[in-house]
Amino acid sequence: MKQLKTPKGTRDYTHPETETRRGAIDKIVAVFRKHGAVEIETPVLELRDLLLDRYGDDTKLIYNLEDQQGELCSLRYDLTVPFARLLGMKNIQKIKRFQIGKVYRRDQPAMTKGRHREFYQCDFDIAGSHPEMAADAECLAALCSVLDALGVGRYTVVVGHRLVLDGVLEVCNVPAGKKKTVLSSIDKIEKQGWECVLDELTREKGIDRSVASAIRTVMETGTGLCSVKDNQVLMENETIKKGVAQMERLFSYVDAFGRLGSVVFDIKLARGLDYYTGLIFEAVLEDKSVGSIAGGGRYDELVGQLSGKGPVPCVGFSVGIERIFAMLKEEGTENNTVAVIGVGKEEETLGWAMRVAALLWRRNIGARLDLGRRFLDQIQRCEREDTRVAVIVGKKETAEKTVLVKSVKEKDDRGRPVPEAEIVVAVEALLRTA
Amino acid sequence: MKQLKTPKGTRDYTHPETETRRGAIDKIVAVFRKHGAVEIETPVLELRDLLLDRYGDDTKLIYNLEDQQGELCSLRYDLTVPFARLLGMKNIQKIKRFQIGKVYRRDQPAMTKGRHREFYQCDFDIAGSHPEMAADAECLAALCSVLDALGVGRYTVVVGHRLVLDGVLEVCNVPAGKKKTVLSSIDKIEKQGWECVLDELTREKGIDRSVASAIRTVMETGTGLCSVKDNQVLMENETIKKGVAQMERLFSYVDAFGRLGSVVFDIKLARGLDYYTGLIFEAVLEDKSVGSIAGGGRYDELVGQLSGKGPVPCVGFSVGIERIFAMLKEEGTENNTVAVIGVGKEEETLGWAMRVAALLWRRNIGARLDLGRRFLDQIQRCEREDTRVAVIVGKKETAEKTVLVKSVKEKDDRGRPVPEAEIVVAVEALLRTA
CATH class of the missing domain: 3.30.930.10 (Bira Bifunctional Protein; Domain 2)
Structure with missing residues (x-):
């Protein structure tokens, strides 16, 4: 080799x-x-x-x-x-x-x-x-x-x-x-x-x-x-x-x-x-x-x-x-991509996370899917990559067809439950303020 | 060869x-x-x-x-x-x-x-x-x-x-x-x-x-x-x-x-x-x-x-x-570039036309300089290239530090005299309507 x-x-x-x-x-x-x-x-x-x-x-x-x-x-x-x-x-x-x-x-x-x-x-x-x-x-x-x-x-x-x-x-x-x-x-x-x-x-x-x-x-x-x-x-x-x-x-x-x-x-x-x-x-x-x-x-x-x-x-x-x-410094650009996090391995949960991502894409909001890994790993990745807003989908949210919308940098914020019809508005609002 | x-x-x-x-x-x-x-x-x-x-x-x-x-x-x-x-x-x-x-x-x-x-x-x-x-x-x-x-x-x-x-x-x-x-x-x-x-x-x-x-x-x-x-x-x-x-x-x-x-x-x-x-x-x-x-x-x-x-x-x-x-048609895009036309060959006239172009560029207006040729040729080029607005500089305008702002497609429009301070506003207005 x-x-x-x-x-x-x-x-x-x-x-x-x-x-x-x-x-x-x-x-x-x-x-x-x-x-x-x-x-x-x-x-x-x-x-x-x-x-x-x-x-x-x-x-x-x-x-x-x-x-x-x-x-x-x-x-x-x-x-x-x-x-x-x-x-x-x-x-x-x-x-x-x-x-x-x-x-x-x-x-x-x-x-x-x-x-x-x-x-x-x-x-x-x-x-x-x-x-x-x-x-x-x-x-x-x-x-x-x-x-x-x-x-x-x-x-x-x-x-x-x-x-x-x-x-x-x-x-x-x-x-x-x-x-x-x-x-x-x-x-x-x-x-x-x-x-x-x-x-x-x-x-x-x-x-x-x-x-x-x-x-x-x-x-x-x-x-x-x-x-x-x-x-x-x-x-x-x-x-x-x-x-x-x-x-x-x-x-x-x-x-x-x-x-x-x-x-x-x-x-x-x-x-x-x-x-x-x-x-x-x-x-x-x-x-x-x-x-x-x-x-x-x-x-x-x-x-x-x-x-x-x-x-x-x-x-x-x-x-x-x-x-x-060679001379200029790299420009920092604000990361406006949202993390859509599917926690767990069940097909239903991952599928619901995908539906949410597709919903955001259709409204021209950048959404990075992060599926199946441990929640803590996923949040750490958000911090590493300067992702400011996370949309979280677990078993409970899948059953209820809701998501949790969370500001990544607020450690205490466990995420606000949001029903399907309000996801886009909630994400846009948090992107402006987070 | x-x-x-x-x-x-x-x-x-x-x-x-x-x-x-x-x-x-x-x-x-x-x-x-x-x-x-x-x-x-x-x-x-x-x-x-x-x-x-x-x-x-x-x-x-x-x-x-x-x-x-x-x-x-x-x-x-x-x-x-x-x-x-x-x-x-x-x-x-x-x-x-x-x-x-x-x-x-x-x-x-x-x-x-x-x-x-x-x-x-x-x-x-x-x-x-x-x-x-x-x-x-x-x-x-x-x-x-x-x-x-x-x-x-x-x-x-x-x-x-x-x-x-x-x-x-x-x-x-x-x-x-x-x-x-x-x-x-x-x-x-x-x-x-x-x-x-x-x-x-x-x-x-x-x-x-x-x-x-x-x-x-x-x-x-x-x-x-x-x-x-x-x-x-x-x-x-x-x-x-x-x-x-x-x-x-x-x-x-x-x-x-x-x-x-x-x-x-x-x-x-x-x-x-x-x-x-x-x-x-x-x-x-x-x-x-x-x-x-x-x-x-x-x-x-x-x-x-x-x-x-x-x-x-x-x-x-x-x-x-x-x-x-190979399959798609070419997209027509609206030409928002203004023609800045300097008529004649005098250095002063061309210089004043350049000053006007630089003024438009600084205000982020596209300006194509067309210098020295006959006025009719220049207007015909505008028509050929779908340029909608022309800013014209001749001897008289150079002496007075004015320009003529003209809609290209209006054949009868001989151009409205505009003083230096109002050029940008006049051009922007005509770009919206011409």
Whole structure:
């Protein structure tokens, strides 16, 4: 007999964790719907071809299915590429959608920090042509509303722009073929510090020391939008100028949405994924230990790349709830389920207890049947599970077609005898007061 | 460029299908909670060893993951074996739980009939020692409540008992080693008819013609519980007698739950899975074309087999919502989202429209921003999407910090000018009446 376990990087969730999660998902869905988004759901499996070459170095983290004499499939790595596939497949030009589902990454797990191999993503995306930066700003507003609704405490949404970064790489003379790999190093500055990143750039990636120093100088001159605007060398670059103009427009819209206090520009933010083309952003909590809990950006080329048809501009974000749960406490919810206790083993007594339970269910009152065990055990179970009200059926009650309705926490309360016609009213009254 | 598609037997779901599904799942969860069940969630991946030899012939339908230098994993085939694994792993002796999740079977798909390779199961199970047939009857009651809540129309829950079937096989002299394979043939009587099944039994499975005839005679004497009780030959068999006594007790409890009219005994019901040990059942709709939409039974040995520890008696069922959806019509839900329309391209106008949307969101009113396009296009979109109320912002309104609030379906209504402080009240009033 082998030891029973779940696959590495996965785990079981039991009550009350599942209740907290269901509550959180409900809150997220409510925010998404408030923005007029509709739900879509794509399969957990995708054809392997679709996923290859979409995630840069991380392609190695994709879970492949065995070739079982059919199509070659993989588990989805995110919800963004499947969404882009759906847009291309169905020729959808404009949609605001959300999707909540699990994604799979064969990453090194760190379960206590909420880094799993199977985890939920809650995605919100706006596809289609809109006035410049308007949909981008709405994504930031929706993300802030989600974080507020979840009650994660103080957070900052750090924003950057791929055009600004591209311009910086031009100004610093990074060779065209090395831009992607340099971006992925820049993305590590915050976590690993400059010494590490300079080392990686020059030794591993073969970037000239002068080029690497130039990048560092730009980044250290100041990472805010004003620093970039004040830097004449940068502002002479047309790509940077365009990016900065877009960011200024974005901030005027973020202000209109009332979110100026939560959004901060940082030139260092790069984000690894290949498909971003404009705005990029990440939400970080004041308690930095959980890392970023949400992220997204604009990906105007992805749909066209997949479908071979015209482009469909898109912008959106993912929220990772596992990381948030690693930090939040479980919510206590009041247990409104009544215990219906049948004492003894006689079929008649158990049958009468069942009739009473069915009566409560029909009136939408939660009723947990607890049959046949000793009365004391049953009451102790009520206490353990925070059941506040017990409806008790013994031999005498069965004969008389009555029940005893009792408040669990009142030790002395032996239960009030109630005839069948009054059970619902008596239980509802005690649920309100017990 | 390859054609974009989803893997065979899977599909995308878009609005309003996802809305119907989310509504259905909410209804199912409400019933499960009313019975005092708590939610659990297990991974979609399981170690492959756990799943092998649990599903008889259907083991070949399991999706295996590629060996990527780690553990050998498969996608779950059902939610029952993972639940039993969890009970064994965590040493849980007693729990009433529900789980809703996707399962995976490499079966021949029939998408229009709701037979997919990726589909939802909604499971409800009661584990632990309870008075005989009490938990079994509660499962039937919960199943009926779920089907009522979903509004599937007229249905029957067909019940059988493995002990009764085992006894019939004894009486008919089926060799011990052939019992499982004979059961799987009996399970096909309803669908394929006796000629097919007799042929399969005698030619393919090498059962004596006299034995096969004896089985047929028993089955055709009458499939109800009374027929079995009236059959003296059968009732002399101790196994059958025990099974019949349990069924009589079950029916007295089903009566107590008020579900006698929906539950019918049928000796022919066998159900394929190896792990059932007592009660087995299936829900069928009057519109038989969708086949069974839910099924379950008692599996007292499974947890012990997996964990090597003592047994944990279990009984439960799965509801397959895809098959129900294949039959139900989509529910129309009233669109309570307001369109906030910014006409023109000026940043100030769009910004004022955003401020108005943010104001509505803060008051929990759904607001879909529609910016920059021609007014007529925007109103036509409202009509297309059943948006009833539009809040319009143009140059004049931006300068005055007002909006126009308009009922979409009133063609002549040009919109009533409303100052900022009165927007929420005006919108709420129009949502009630428009």
